[in-house]
Amino acid sequence: SGFPADRLRETQTFGDGLGFDSLMLTDLFAGLTRKLPGLTMDPTWFTATATVGDVITYVSGQFTDTPAAATPAPTLTPEPRSTTVTPEYRISDFAEVRAIEDRLSGAAGLGLSNPYFLINDGVTRDTSIIDGNPVVNFSSYNYLGLSGHPAVVAAVQDAVARYGSSVSASRLLSGEKPVHRELEAELAALLGTEDAIALVGGHSTNVTIIGHLVGPEDLVIHDSLAHDSILQGCKLSGATRRPFPHNDHNALDRLLTEIRHQYRRVLILIEGVYSQDGDIPALPAIIEIKKKHQALLMIDEAHSVGVLGATGGGIGEYFGVDRSDVELWSGTMSKALAGCGGYVAGSAELIRYLKYTTPGFVYSVGITPMNAAASLAAMREMRADPTPLDRLRRNSQLFLRLAREAGINTGDSENTPVIPCIVGDSLKTLKLSNALLSRGINVNPILYPAVPEDLARLRFFITACHSEDQIYDTVKILAEELALLSEE
Template identity: 50%
Template sequence: MSDSFGLSCEAKAKLLARMAARAPGALEARVPEPKAALGRSEVIDDLAMVRRAGEALQIDNPYFRAHEGIAGATTVIDGRTYDNFVSYNYLGLNGDPRVNQAAKDAIDRYGTSVSASRIVSGERLIHRELERALADVYEAEDCVTMVSGHATNVTVIGHLVDRNDLVVHDALSHNSIVQGALMSGARRVVFPHNDLAELDRMLAQIRSTAERALIVVEGHYSMDGDVPDLPRLIEIANRHRAHLMVDEAHSLGVLGPRGLGIAEHWRVDPREVDVWMGTLSKTLSGCGGYIAGPAALIDYLKCSAPGFVYSVGLPPPIAAAALESLSILLAEPERVAKLQVNSQAFLAALKGHGLDTGASIGSAIVPVMTGSSIVAARVADVLFGEGVNVQPIIYPAVPENGARLRFFLSNLHDRQQTDRVAAVVASCIAFSRETAIDLASLASRLAAN
């Protein structure tokens, strides 16, 4: 006779007997071991140490603060208005009514997404309009836009050269350049920041070891606010039969009388640079990246670069906003002039207070070197309390002796504001140095945790 589960009484008894005979803990042994946390252990440890140090110093976390509206010369955080120096809104075009309207019109015509990669079915007229306008800036044959500035460098550099080649880049190159060089499989060589004599020497030694060589630099370095000597770079690249790629992320709209970038700054023909890269998220108040250059190069990337072929096309409102921003940049060079005046005034005011501004040329990016991560973090925290929003750049993002406060200027700032903030910065730094931290005690507390 069987029960409702199909087992006879005898079979059920045998099953229970077998279960009872199993060794104690046999069922528990089947439970899998806990999984190790994902992520690189050294990074996890560094983050934990920074957080513990912040708690020990009673410094609030300065990152991920939510802005309640458009961030320009001022911004609102938690209901309070701050002097703002953390945005890349260099020409104040993010939030400009004309830019907003262009984005809204694009939504009405195209929607919010193209819903596919452009090579499949995501191509829209607005893409080519923007790319043609960007190509004209560089007097280039063509241009291609992508949905991420970081991904643009990664996928393009990774797809231009291979293991038989050589990538040589500046020591302060953006992470996206480094990752692109690593992805390519090419031999990667780093030259000291803006040391073109050393670049020349290195190429003389190693150029013959590779089939092709690609030199990658930035037009305006976002950490230091300085620029490379573009005419000399072009001469070095040509002499060593190397290709030259320039990342204009922080130089379009900032350098040159009309804001056309480092080529205009140095008064050189932009066609002497093989590959121009830039972003849409700063001066052009959108999001994404672009590459401008010869038509054959752009066609190659559009048909085969993974970050373009396998990624959705740029959203129409973003493309339209960038195109309108570029049109305003070209039509209103006074915006660029005001940005440059503001930056020079701020640089001079800081130096007037005896502060170290590093190698900055005073074009939108001005660091204040503190030489200590603790000083940078403490001063940024005190400044926030005084109504000034600026980010500390600390180890390991920079070497410990390179810790700094990093100020981004815009045409929306004014002389009264920059002079006042420079005085507050000097006062806060002086106060921080007068009330030095007992590093031995801090280290002991961190070790105890």
């Protein structure tokens, strides 16, 4: 976690005191059981309110004959115990597999239909087709409506006719197509950087790039609401990982003041728009902090590219920052850019290094011609016609205003098309999503453990395709269903 041992106090809690998230607690247990063979840790015993002293007592209690409570300090060099591990060789016996089965049958037992893996037929824009019925759709991030746009469809058809459906090789080894170079030049132009690299997946881009740039001597310090792909990248890298409280750049500054000196490289990771809360970080302040502490900055623009900024150039354009102040402008092309794949934009030197060495690029096939062509065409379309960007902004503002007027808890969402309706109870959220679907509105529930239970929510993705009428109707129906729910 990066805390110097002499700064730890037995009274500190793991949650508020040390800022651990649940993954860090799991890592702590794994680390302790590795270091202390024979130790058994029952994860359910610990929550974020457990203190350092609780863990010391729990652990040392297993390595001494005296009662745990009477043990003042742990003995951290126990003799290994001989243990017999029960083999698990049937998938259906895995506790985690059973847990999923139980959750699914639990929801069915309550008479609620499963909101996941609904088949959405047709092109997903303002509407999609579920079970043969058109529904107004707020569950997809086709922000500008460019997926399914005629210019994008034509570009995709042309690309598959020219280059086939696969580039059939790593780009390093004969998989490079002209459309790859055009896509990367367009990304660099949009983001105001020297160059860019495109990879096959958004999630895997974060994993492979973060995993590759930093290592065990380094620190990754990220917003506490960071996307899973960022956490997985940190894990792969072996770097120390520390979350800072969501959108609290003063806390980031304080943490770095405390621990920066222990690390070779420090990578600060933030997002352009937070995908659950729809809020925007104070980028200029974070740039000041990264300079002060000699850190690197990477911004995941999954939900801000093609969304923020006058021409869709993302959070950098929104704040008008100097592009060279951020080392890695990364993101995914699966949202506003109507394709599938991830990218990093930055200096020519960085991109050259990444292209020759990143495992997920060098040892993976090049992005398909269709996907490269889709996002290339989407960016060109965005440049040629700014009206969808303008409509996206107006629709987002309208939805937020109406929702607030109706007393709906939209959290910190501001100036973005990601608008939560925080219900604060997973079961009620699930019921609300079922009720809305039965009234022709598709919006996904985000439940515990994806968010804390008291922040369970519906998450609305607004798009440029929605009409004002659809937005008025939806907020009205949402308010009605919320009122019904509160009467239960």
